[in-house]
Amino acid sequence: MIKPTLLKILNKTYEANTFISLKFGHYDIDFRTDEIGRPVLLFIGKKMENGKIKGERYARRLATDHTGKIIKDHWDHKGSAS
Template sequence: MKIGEKLLKQLSKRYAPSTLVTFRFGRYDVAAKTDNEGNPVLAFVGKADEQGHIKGDQFTRKLLKDETGTVLKDHWDYKGKA
């Protein structure tokens, strides 16, 4: 599975630092874990069960910045089924 442009736009937003953010995106449930700056770095996309665990796909984000904070690399990697 690949992350689409619309979902990438949603995941490029900043959220509360060091939290788990859950939202509904189309027919999928999404859970994203943020870093200490509020950038999503781990995402689970699929269907949530009664306990809130998502069965679907896992993605991790490679976010590389230089010393001034300029983003050098921003890439999502598919890590398999979750």
């Protein structure tokens, strides 16, 4: 489960269609943004020598109505990342 302090970071808007790496406490996090700049794919854990994160992977489910208002926003755990 993603904690509220991490959700504060993930609810911000970043540069569109990019891959962003940050430190979060003692974890490394990498996430990919969509065409609007919202994080949609998250890797959290420890970064290995090859640059990949060994830990957990999450995918964001976003549903919007016809006006663009978000009606569903949920992070699904997708398993281990390596």
